[in-house]
Amino acid sequence: MEVGFLGLGIMGKAMALNLLRHGFGVTVWNRTLSKCKELVEQGASVGETPAFVINKCKYTIAMLSDPSAVLSVMFDKDGVLEQICSGKGYIDMSTVDADTSSKISEAITKKGGYFLEAPVSGSKKPAEDGQLVILAAGEKALYEEMIPAFNVLGKKSFFLGQVGNGAKMKLVVNMIMGSMMNALSEGLCLADRSSLNEQTLLDVLELAAIANPMFKMKGPAMIQSNYSPAFPLKHQQKDMRLALALGDENAVSMPVAAAANEAFKKARSMGLGDLDFSAVHEVVKTAKGSGEA
Amino acid sequence: MEVGFLGLGIMGKAMALNLLRHGFGVTVWNRTLSKCKELVEQGASVGETPAFVINKCKYTIAMLSDPSAVLSVMFDKDGVLEQICSGKGYIDMSTVDADTSSKISEAITKKGGYFLEAPVSGSKKPAEDGQLVILAAGEKALYEEMIPAFNVLGKKSFFLGQVGNGAKMKLVVNMIMGSMMNALSEGLCLADRSSLNEQTLLDVLELAAIANPMFKMKGPAMIQSNYSPAFPLKHQQKDMRLALALGDENAVSMPVAAAANEAFKKARSMGLGDLDFSAVHEVVKTAKGSGEA
Amino acid sequence: MEVGFLGLGIMGKAMALNLLRHGFGVTVWNRTLSKCKELVEQGASVGETPAFVINKCKYTIAMLSDPSAVLSVMFDKDGVLEQICSGKGYIDMSTVDADTSSKISEAITKKGGYFLEAPVSGSKKPAEDGQLVILAAGEKALYEEMIPAFNVLGKKSFFLGQVGNGAKMKLVVNMIMGSMMNALSEGLCLADRSSLNEQTLLDVLELAAIANPMFKMKGPAMIQSNYSPAFPLKHQQKDMRLALALGDENAVSMPVAAAANEAFKKARSMGLGDLDFSAVHEVVKTAKGSGEA
Amino acid sequence: MEVGFLGLGIMGKAMALNLLRHGFGVTVWNRTLSKCKELVEQGASVGETPAFVINKCKYTIAMLSDPSAVLSVMFDKDGVLEQICSGKGYIDMSTVDADTSSKISEAITKKGGYFLEAPVSGSKKPAEDGQLVILAAGEKALYEEMIPAFNVLGKKSFFLGQVGNGAKMKLVVNMIMGSMMNALSEGLCLADRSSLNEQTLLDVLELAAIANPMFKMKGPAMIQSNYSPAFPLKHQQKDMRLALALGDENAVSMPVAAAANEAFKKARSMGLGDLDFSAVHEVVKTAKGSGEA
The missing domain is CATH 1.10.1040.10 (N-(1-d-carboxylethyl)-l-norvaline Dehydrogenase; domain 2)
Incomplete structure (x- = not known):
C-alpha cells in the first residue's frame, strides 16, 4: 500500500518510520525538507510540496503541529487542495479544534475527495511503538481502507461517526x-x-x-x-x-x-x-x- | 503458627479458611457458633468465647462487621479484655472509625497487650484469593510477627505507623x-x-x-x-x-x-x-x- | 436638547417618554411605526428610517432588543451608517455582546462619528421611574455631552473607559x-x-x-x-x-x-x-x- | 423588671447598660468582678457568684465568651445549677454549639427551671445601639416574658421553636x-x-x-x-x-x-x-x- 505523509515532527516521523518498516510505500513531505533525510534512508520517497504528494498518492496522512499548520498545508500555494480530487483520501491525524476540522472537511469534500479526522491518544513512545489509540471520524469507507495503516500505527482504532466526533x-x-x-x-x-x-x-x-x-x-x-x-x-x-x-x-x-x-x-x-x-x-x-x- | 480468629462473616470465613489451607492452626469464634462448623471440617478448633480464644492463642485476629460489634467483643462479658495480657497480640482487621480504634488500642495496651489495626482494601473475591491489601498501624513488632499470616491473607501489607493511620x-x-x-x-x-x-x-x-x-x-x-x-x-x-x-x-x-x-x-x-x-x-x-x- | 431615539420596546418607550417629559425634543423611530403613536401624542416627532433620524439629530440613542436588531439598524438599507458622520454621536443602550459592540464602534468611528455603549442595569420599573444604572464606555466627550439625558434616564451613570467595558x-x-x-x-x-x-x-x-x-x-x-x-x-x-x-x-x-x-x-x-x-x-x-x- | 446578667465582655456590658438605661433592675456578675464597677455606677447591683444572681433574680441572662465559659458558669461550684429551680428562667444569649446548648437545657429543665437559647446576630455597635437580632428557641412562655428585655436589646427577636434552632x-x-x-x-x-x-x-x-x-x-x-x-x-x-x-x-x-x-x-x-x-x-x-x- 502506498501512502503520502505530511509532517515529520516527533510524532509524524515515528509514525512514518513504522509504516516503512511494515512494508508500506511512503512519500514524505515536511516544511523543512532536510528532515526527510532519515526517512529516505529507510526507503521513503520525497515530495517537494503537499500538492505533489497528493497528486502521487491515493491516500495521504497529515500529522501537523497545530491548526494554523493544518490550514496552511491545505489552502496555501502548492497545498493539498490544488490536487485533491475524486478518488483520493486525506486523513488528518493532527489534533485540531472542531472548526478547523470542519473547514478542511468541507474543502476536500467540495473537490470530491474523501476526508477522515483521526486524532490520536498517546505521545512519543506509543507513536514509536505503534501503540497509539486512533479516534477516527468522517468518511467510513476511507476509514475501512486505512485499517491496514492504522493497525501499524496504533494498538486500536475507533470509527466514531461524523467529522468532529474524534x-x-x-x-x-x-x-x-x-x-x-x-x-x-x-x-x-x-x-x-x-x-x-x-x-x-x-x-x-x-x-x-x-x-x-x-x-x-x-x-x-x-x-x-x-x-x-x-x-x-x-x-x-x-x-x-x-x-x-x-x-x-x-x-x-x-x-x-x-x-x-x-x-x-x-x-x-x-x-x-x-x-x-x-x-x-x-x-x-x-x-x-x-x-x- | 497458631492464631485465634474472631468473626466468620463473608470476609472472616474466607480469611480463616486461607490460614487453615496454608498450615496455620486456627481457633475460631463467631457470635453464632454454628457458623464455625465449616471451618472445623477444615481443621479449625472452636473457642466458645472471645476470652477463651485470647487465653488459648498468642495472636488473635478480629474481622467483625462494625464498630459496635468490635466494642462488644472487646468489652462485654467473656470478651477479649478479660484475657488479654502481656505477651499477647490482638489484630483488628475490621473497618472502624479512628475513635473506636483508639478505644480498643488503649484498653489493650493498658492490660499490657499488643495492638495492631489492620483494615483491608478489597472485598469478598480478594479475601477468598488471598489478594487483600492490608493497611496496618500500631505496634510495629506485632506487625512483623504477623507477616506470615498477612502473606497468606493479602497480596501486600503496609505498616503505616501509629494507630489511626490505617x-x-x-x-x-x-x-x-x-x-x-x-x-x-x-x-x-x-x-x-x-x-x-x-x-x-x-x-x-x-x-x-x-x-x-x-x-x-x-x-x-x-x-x-x-x-x-x-x-x-x-x-x-x-x-x-x-x-x-x-x-x-x-x-x-x-x-x-x-x-x-x-x-x-x-x-x-x-x-x-x-x-x-x-x-x-x-x-x-x-x-x-x-x-x- | 434634541435627541433621536431608535427602538420603542418596553424599555425604549419608557425611556423616550421620560426624555419628552423632561423637555427634550425627541425624534423616534421603531420598526413597527405604529408604536410611535403614543410618543407623538406626548410631543415626539417621527423619523421614517434610522438614517432619517441620524440625519436630523446630533445625538441618537438606540435601545434595541438584541444583537441582530442592533446590526440590522446599523448596516441595513436606510440604516444608521448611511448618515452617520463627523460631529454626530450614537449611543447604544441595548445589551449586546462585546463583538457586536466592537463592530458598531468601528463602523461609526470609520465614518467620523462618535460612539458610546451604555447598557443599563434595571428593567421596566426603573426605566419608567428614571432609575436605571447606566454603564457607559467609549468616547468620553460624548459621555459628557449626554449627561443631561442620562440624568433623566437613570439614577446614576458611570463612564468605564474603552468600548467593551460597559x-x-x-x-x-x-x-x-x-x-x-x-x-x-x-x-x-x-x-x-x-x-x-x-x-x-x-x-x-x-x-x-x-x-x-x-x-x-x-x-x-x-x-x-x-x-x-x-x-x-x-x-x-x-x-x-x-x-x-x-x-x-x-x-x-x-x-x-x-x-x-x-x-x-x-x-x-x-x-x-x-x-x-x-x-x-x-x-x-x-x-x-x-x-x- | 428585675434581671440577672452574667458576663460583661464587650457585648455583655453594652447589653446590660442598655437594660439599665431603660429602667430594668440589673444584678450583674462577671468572672473578673472589677469589670462590674462601671455598671454599678449606672445603678446595677453586683452578685458575687452566678448562684447568688440566680437566687436573687427570677430571670437571668448570660452572655459569655464561649462554650467552656458557658459550661463552667453552669456546672462549677457556685454556679447557676446550684440555685436554678422551678419558677426561674435562664436565657443564654452566648453563641454556642448545639451540644452545649442541649446540655445546659437538660440540666436546667431537670431542676425545674425554664431555658431559652437566644444567640444574637450583630456585634459591638448593634449591641450598644440596641439593634441586635435575637434568635430565640426553647421555652416559649419564657420567650414571651422576656420580650420587654429583648425589645431593649434588639431591633427584632424571633422565636424559632425547640432548643437548637437558634x-x-x-x-x-x-x-x-x-x-x-x-x-x-x-x-x-x-x-x-x-x-x-x-x-x-x-x-x-x-x-x-x-x-x-x-x-x-x-x-x-x-x-x-x-x-x-x-x-x-x-x-x-x-x-x-x-x-x-x-x-x-x-x-x-x-x-x-x-x-x-x-x-x-x-x-x-x-x-x-x-x-x-x-x-x-x-x-x-x-x-x-x-x-x-
Missing part, C-alpha cells in the same frame, strides 16, 4: 483525566498533611481498583515537585474549557470537572501554564513556611 | 475513588449528550493512561443504570465526609472532592443511598423526558 | 448575582430540611448585614415555587458562562461562580431555562416524595 | 454570608483582571438589586487588602463546616457553599485564620509578581 471524544477523555489528576493531587496533600507517607499512598493506590498508569507515572514526580512538561498545563486547561463548553451547549452539568478546571486556571494564574499539567499540584499544596493561624 | 489511609484512597467515580459519570453523560457512544468511551478509556479496573467494572453497569450494591453509596459518602473532615482539621483545601461529595449527598437526597456508589450517575444524568427549555 | 461590568455584576441566588437557594433548602421556617429565614436575612432587595423580592416567590420570568434563567446562565470565559482569558480562578454556573446548567437540563433565574431553586431542592434511603 | 438559624445565615463574601471577592478579582476599576464595581453594586451593607462595609477594605478582624476567618470557616455538616445530616446538597468553604480552608492553610473573614480575598487574588506562563 475531537469530541478526545475532549471527554482529557476532561476525565483532568479531574483524576486533581483527585490524585488532593489525595497526596491530604496524606501528607495527615502524617501519612505520600509514596506509600501511591503504593497502596497501585494495588487498588483505581490503579492506573497515570497515577504510577506522574505520582512520584509530583511528590518531588517535578513537572517537566509532557502535556502542558495550559493545553490541559484549554481542553477542560472546551469540554465544559461542549457540556454547556448540551446542558450537561459537570460540577467536578468545573472545580478541576478552576484549579487549572489558578495554576495558570500562578505562572505554571507551560509546566506539565500535574503542576496543578502546586495549587493544592500549601506553600512551605506558611501555616495555620 | 483508617486514615483507607479514607484517602476512598476519597480519590469517589472523585474518580464522578469524573467517569460526568464523562459518560457528556459523551451521551454529545452524540458519542458511551460504550465506545469506555473502550477508549480502557486503552488510555487513565485506564483502571473500577472504570472497567462499573462503567458498563452504569450505562445500564444497574447499581446493585457492592459498596453502598451512603458508605462512600460517609468516607468522603470523613476525609473532608480530616482535611478540615489539617487545613487542606480539596475543592474537587468537595464537589464530588455534594453529588453523593444529592444522590442520598434522591433516595439512592443503599444502591452502589456508582448510582451517583443518576444525579449527573438528566431524567429522561426532560429537556432544554 | 458589557464587561454588567457580566461581573450578573455573575455575583448568580452566585448570590444559589447561596440563597441553598440556605432556604438547608433551613427547610433542618426544621426551620423558610419565611423566618427571609425575615432574619432582611435584618442582617447581607440584606438586599433581591433576597426580599425573590425569596417569598421561591418558597412558593413561583418563577415567573423577570430575568430568564437561560440568560443568567449565559452571562455566567461569559463571565467565566472572561475569567478564563485572564486566568482568574472563580470556583464559587463555577459551582453556581453548573447549578444553572442543571436547571437548563431540567427544562427550566425560560423561567426566572430563581428557578435554580428547583435544582437545589429535592423533589417531593423522594427521601433518604 | 444556633441552626445562625449557621444558615452565616453560610449564606460566606458564599456571598466569595462571590464579592471573585467579582472584584474579575473586574481588576479585566481592566475594570474595583471601586467602580462597588459603586455599581451599591445601586443594584444585590446591594447590601456587607459589600459596602467590606468591599473598600478588601481592595486595600485590609482585613482587621471583625469576624475572624477561622470562625466563619467553622460555621460553614457546621452548616455543611447540618446539610449532610439532612442530605441537602450545597455545592456553592462547599466551594466557598474550600476557599476559606485554603485561606486557613495560608495562615489567614485570625484575620477578618474577608481575607479569603487573598486566596482568590493572584500574588503580585506572578503571571501567566
Whole structure:
C-alpha cells in the first residue's frame, strides 16, 4: 500500500518510520525538507510540496503541529487542495479544534475527495511503538481502507461517526483525566498533611481498583515537585474549557470537572501554564513556611 | 503458627479458611457458633468465647462487621479484655472509625497487650484469593510477627505507623475513588449528550493512561443504570465526609472532592443511598423526558 | 436638547417618554411605526428610517432588543451608517455582546462619528421611574455631552473607559448575582430540611448585614415555587458562562461562580431555562416524595 | 423588671447598660468582678457568684465568651445549677454549639427551671445601639416574658421553636454570608483582571438589586487588602463546616457553599485564620509578581 505523509515532527516521523518498516510505500513531505533525510534512508520517497504528494498518492496522512499548520498545508500555494480530487483520501491525524476540522472537511469534500479526522491518544513512545489509540471520524469507507495503516500505527482504532466526533471524544477523555489528576493531587496533600507517607499512598493506590498508569507515572514526580512538561498545563486547561463548553451547549452539568478546571486556571494564574499539567499540584499544596493561624 | 480468629462473616470465613489451607492452626469464634462448623471440617478448633480464644492463642485476629460489634467483643462479658495480657497480640482487621480504634488500642495496651489495626482494601473475591491489601498501624513488632499470616491473607501489607493511620489511609484512597467515580459519570453523560457512544468511551478509556479496573467494572453497569450494591453509596459518602473532615482539621483545601461529595449527598437526597456508589450517575444524568427549555 | 431615539420596546418607550417629559425634543423611530403613536401624542416627532433620524439629530440613542436588531439598524438599507458622520454621536443602550459592540464602534468611528455603549442595569420599573444604572464606555466627550439625558434616564451613570467595558461590568455584576441566588437557594433548602421556617429565614436575612432587595423580592416567590420570568434563567446562565470565559482569558480562578454556573446548567437540563433565574431553586431542592434511603 | 446578667465582655456590658438605661433592675456578675464597677455606677447591683444572681433574680441572662465559659458558669461550684429551680428562667444569649446548648437545657429543665437559647446576630455597635437580632428557641412562655428585655436589646427577636434552632438559624445565615463574601471577592478579582476599576464595581453594586451593607462595609477594605478582624476567618470557616455538616445530616446538597468553604480552608492553610473573614480575598487574588506562563 502506498501512502503520502505530511509532517515529520516527533510524532509524524515515528509514525512514518513504522509504516516503512511494515512494508508500506511512503512519500514524505515536511516544511523543512532536510528532515526527510532519515526517512529516505529507510526507503521513503520525497515530495517537494503537499500538492505533489497528493497528486502521487491515493491516500495521504497529515500529522501537523497545530491548526494554523493544518490550514496552511491545505489552502496555501502548492497545498493539498490544488490536487485533491475524486478518488483520493486525506486523513488528518493532527489534533485540531472542531472548526478547523470542519473547514478542511468541507474543502476536500467540495473537490470530491474523501476526508477522515483521526486524532490520536498517546505521545512519543506509543507513536514509536505503534501503540497509539486512533479516534477516527468522517468518511467510513476511507476509514475501512486505512485499517491496514492504522493497525501499524496504533494498538486500536475507533470509527466514531461524523467529522468532529474524534475531537469530541478526545475532549471527554482529557476532561476525565483532568479531574483524576486533581483527585490524585488532593489525595497526596491530604496524606501528607495527615502524617501519612505520600509514596506509600501511591503504593497502596497501585494495588487498588483505581490503579492506573497515570497515577504510577506522574505520582512520584509530583511528590518531588517535578513537572517537566509532557502535556502542558495550559493545553490541559484549554481542553477542560472546551469540554465544559461542549457540556454547556448540551446542558450537561459537570460540577467536578468545573472545580478541576478552576484549579487549572489558578495554576495558570500562578505562572505554571507551560509546566506539565500535574503542576496543578502546586495549587493544592500549601506553600512551605506558611501555616495555620 | 497458631492464631485465634474472631468473626466468620463473608470476609472472616474466607480469611480463616486461607490460614487453615496454608498450615496455620486456627481457633475460631463467631457470635453464632454454628457458623464455625465449616471451618472445623477444615481443621479449625472452636473457642466458645472471645476470652477463651485470647487465653488459648498468642495472636488473635478480629474481622467483625462494625464498630459496635468490635466494642462488644472487646468489652462485654467473656470478651477479649478479660484475657488479654502481656505477651499477647490482638489484630483488628475490621473497618472502624479512628475513635473506636483508639478505644480498643488503649484498653489493650493498658492490660499490657499488643495492638495492631489492620483494615483491608478489597472485598469478598480478594479475601477468598488471598489478594487483600492490608493497611496496618500500631505496634510495629506485632506487625512483623504477623507477616506470615498477612502473606497468606493479602497480596501486600503496609505498616503505616501509629494507630489511626490505617483508617486514615483507607479514607484517602476512598476519597480519590469517589472523585474518580464522578469524573467517569460526568464523562459518560457528556459523551451521551454529545452524540458519542458511551460504550465506545469506555473502550477508549480502557486503552488510555487513565485506564483502571473500577472504570472497567462499573462503567458498563452504569450505562445500564444497574447499581446493585457492592459498596453502598451512603458508605462512600460517609468516607468522603470523613476525609473532608480530616482535611478540615489539617487545613487542606480539596475543592474537587468537595464537589464530588455534594453529588453523593444529592444522590442520598434522591433516595439512592443503599444502591452502589456508582448510582451517583443518576444525579449527573438528566431524567429522561426532560429537556432544554 | 434634541435627541433621536431608535427602538420603542418596553424599555425604549419608557425611556423616550421620560426624555419628552423632561423637555427634550425627541425624534423616534421603531420598526413597527405604529408604536410611535403614543410618543407623538406626548410631543415626539417621527423619523421614517434610522438614517432619517441620524440625519436630523446630533445625538441618537438606540435601545434595541438584541444583537441582530442592533446590526440590522446599523448596516441595513436606510440604516444608521448611511448618515452617520463627523460631529454626530450614537449611543447604544441595548445589551449586546462585546463583538457586536466592537463592530458598531468601528463602523461609526470609520465614518467620523462618535460612539458610546451604555447598557443599563434595571428593567421596566426603573426605566419608567428614571432609575436605571447606566454603564457607559467609549468616547468620553460624548459621555459628557449626554449627561443631561442620562440624568433623566437613570439614577446614576458611570463612564468605564474603552468600548467593551460597559458589557464587561454588567457580566461581573450578573455573575455575583448568580452566585448570590444559589447561596440563597441553598440556605432556604438547608433551613427547610433542618426544621426551620423558610419565611423566618427571609425575615432574619432582611435584618442582617447581607440584606438586599433581591433576597426580599425573590425569596417569598421561591418558597412558593413561583418563577415567573423577570430575568430568564437561560440568560443568567449565559452571562455566567461569559463571565467565566472572561475569567478564563485572564486566568482568574472563580470556583464559587463555577459551582453556581453548573447549578444553572442543571436547571437548563431540567427544562427550566425560560423561567426566572430563581428557578435554580428547583435544582437545589429535592423533589417531593423522594427521601433518604 | 428585675434581671440577672452574667458576663460583661464587650457585648455583655453594652447589653446590660442598655437594660439599665431603660429602667430594668440589673444584678450583674462577671468572672473578673472589677469589670462590674462601671455598671454599678449606672445603678446595677453586683452578685458575687452566678448562684447568688440566680437566687436573687427570677430571670437571668448570660452572655459569655464561649462554650467552656458557658459550661463552667453552669456546672462549677457556685454556679447557676446550684440555685436554678422551678419558677426561674435562664436565657443564654452566648453563641454556642448545639451540644452545649442541649446540655445546659437538660440540666436546667431537670431542676425545674425554664431555658431559652437566644444567640444574637450583630456585634459591638448593634449591641450598644440596641439593634441586635435575637434568635430565640426553647421555652416559649419564657420567650414571651422576656420580650420587654429583648425589645431593649434588639431591633427584632424571633422565636424559632425547640432548643437548637437558634444556633441552626445562625449557621444558615452565616453560610449564606460566606458564599456571598466569595462571590464579592471573585467579582472584584474579575473586574481588576479585566481592566475594570474595583471601586467602580462597588459603586455599581451599591445601586443594584444585590446591594447590601456587607459589600459596602467590606468591599473598600478588601481592595486595600485590609482585613482587621471583625469576624475572624477561622470562625466563619467553622460555621460553614457546621452548616455543611447540618446539610449532610439532612442530605441537602450545597455545592456553592462547599466551594466557598474550600476557599476559606485554603485561606486557613495560608495562615489567614485570625484575620477578618474577608481575607479569603487573598486566596482568590493572584500574588503580585506572578503571571501567566
